[in-house]
Amino acid sequence: MRSENEADGQKRSFIEEARRAQIIASAVEVIAESGFANASLARIAQHAGISKGVISYHFAGKDELMEQVVDTVYQGIADYVMAKMEGETTANGLLRTHLLAVAEHMRAQRNQLKALGQIFYNLRKADGAPRYSVETNEHAFQALERIYLLGQSNGEFRQFDVRVMAVTHSGAVDNMFAYWVTYPEHDLDAHARELADLFERAVRA
């Protein structure tokens, strides 16, 4: 996660941070609503009720803004889910709690996660290569792997490739979200419970 300091080490003022947060929030809403390709700085500024130049003033460029959105959203998920998993001791409990907590967070932060996906799939570096990719998930993969390894080492789980399991687990979560976004009446919590059952059976000794 980015520190709250600027590149030159200067701390940002309170008002500066507020403006940045406002712009990030506006970006989230515009991207979630209209998609990455239609989320021009002009629209983001208009949506925030500010002038276009303000964004350029507070962010080095559009790319930095997008990255800040990603960082902000990621941090929000991590904070929420980590707090929920506190106290769980069994691998199975951690697994189940993770899936349910993620679903809860999705319901509360639908726009944030839609925007996250848009940026994830669209943002490119100057050379055209994707700015984000599966590599970006490495951190998340490892966190999941630790749960699965715990289960394998304490006998809860059978032996399997923990990386494949982590990738699959992660993809299952992403698709649960995508499905719910398209069919909002879909029962997110039931879906999460089904996933917990699914992975519990897939991994148990």
Place this chain on the structure above:
Amino acid sequence: MRSENEADGQKRSFIEEARRAQIIASAVEVIAESGFANASLARIAQHAGISKGVISYHFAGKDELMEQVVDTVYQGIADYVMAKMEGETTANGLLRTHLLAVAEHMRAQRNQLKALGQIFYNLRKADGAPRYSVETNEHAFQALERIYLLGQSNGEFRQFDVRVMAVTHSGAVDNMFAYWVTYPEHDLDAHARELADLFERAVRA
């Protein structure tokens, strides 16, 4: 699937079809390489070694080209996987064959699948709404559901929500691909076999 006829029922000439195929192939490569947002008609034309106007001549517009790419790639997957599944009778056999066949196809058509994902996530209708979404997968979901329902009815599989299973299965495949694209040395077949084991255990009675 699109017929090989134009909207007005006129058959396209051989040379016309060849050009369209060439342009579609060029689009696949450019999108796979540089991403949807950087895949301008100018780049696609340049990559194909033709003038920009040729694309406009052969396709009604950029959107039609993109849709043709999607149709072409989808059809390629379906044809390949269907042929492989021919002759399988058990739900478990169908499941396992499906996962392995998809992985084989991925290895052979890497660019096609990268481009497919790019278009899927980025193409928008005039009103800004996504052109494709999870709904587009409905056909694929139902095909998977039929396998799972078969297993449930013949006693191979336990009872579970087949829609959630289909969505998860589909997501697992997508993420297998995404992971392999990022880490090309990743063992795709082993991943597919792990997935087969995973789902086999997750669903068995």
Place this chain on the structure above:
Amino acid sequence: MRSENEADGQKRSFIEEARRAQIIASAVEVIAESGFANASLARIAQHAGISKGVISYHFAGKDELMEQVVDTVYQGIADYVMAKMEGETTANGLLRTHLLAVAEHMRAQRNQLKALGQIFYNLRKADGAPRYSVETNEHAFQALERIYLLGQSNGEFRQFDVRVMAVTHSGAVDNMFAYWVTYPEHDLDAHARELADLFERAVRA
């Protein structure tokens, strides 16, 4: 008026003339319907049910086609009105007959006259200067002037500037047409009779 020979003196074949006439007729209809700016060769060809290249084959370029349309339409008016004026001897009779005959022709050749106006106001030479202008009317002005001069010399008409009268007369006809095109239920013949009265009073001794 253009001769029916090509620039190199070769006579055009019958079939060649038929094609040219067909293309000219199609151009008239497309221009009258959609306006000069939207009358691309593609549309004119499509409307005629022929390929775009045919037009380029039969005409040196779009400009020549447009000029042929103008010539054709002008000739049609002249032939019709001249025939009607045959036998009139008084200046006043010529005047009245001219106005009524033009109105009759307008009703019969609405599209031709609409197209004529469109080309007249829009066609430009390579240097951007108008291809047609008031100068093009010189021939028509002089024909009208001869009528007015006849009336002045035989005592029917008072003395006035015959050029101004001819220009005004011509403009009155143009506007009668434009008004009728916009309000098709407008009584064209009554309008022509009013004009005849108007000019009769304006010029009489």
Place this chain on the structure above:
Amino acid sequence: MRSENEADGQKRSFIEEARRAQIIASAVEVIAESGFANASLARIAQHAGISKGVISYHFAGKDELMEQVVDTVYQGIADYVMAKMEGETTANGLLRTHLLAVAEHMRAQRNQLKALGQIFYNLRKADGAPRYSVETNEHAFQALERIYLLGQSNGEFRQFDVRVMAVTHSGAVDNMFAYWVTYPEHDLDAHARELADLFERAVRA
């Protein structure tokens, strides 16, 4: 007539208005010089010594710019002619003053009137129908009709169709301008006086 406020009620800044006026003036000159079809935004911008994007910045699109040109020119004519007609009481006086004032204005605003005609005859709506047509003149026709009706009611003029007279009067003015544009040495004031005589005789009781 357009107010000086934007659609959302916000007043435009002084500098904004100055830029808009500059762009409108440049458009008038380019259209008058090169015709509507050759008056691309690129040319208008180049003529004004500004970048192409500036026009898009200050106007919603090319159509809005064209409409602003029309409004501006129309308003100029109306203001000038109205002021001249102030104080005239007889229908004949109003008639004569109108024709002479219009001629004066033409001489001073030649380019504006050329551009007006170009836009009038060429600008099209999205569906291809003309943006302006004789209907647009309805206001002017009615103003002329009021003069003629005044003359008929106070006994100055004979009975005639005031609509035909207004249309003819209007056309006479248009053609006077077109003639003078083509032959700049033509005596515009003499032409206007001839027209005044012409209509005076055409309508008098």
Place this chain on the structure above:
DNA sequence: GATGAATGAGCGTTCATTCAT
């Protein structure tokens, strides 16, 4: 004679970015 394919210039428009105020 006629066609469909291809070209390349120019179109209006959008956009991220820069900058004077």
Place this chain on the structure above:
DNA sequence: TATGAATGAACGCTCATTCAT
């Protein structure tokens, strides 16, 4: 700090024209 003005490049698209077949 914040703004509105301006830039210039790139976009998708249309078009008159050329040409091999």
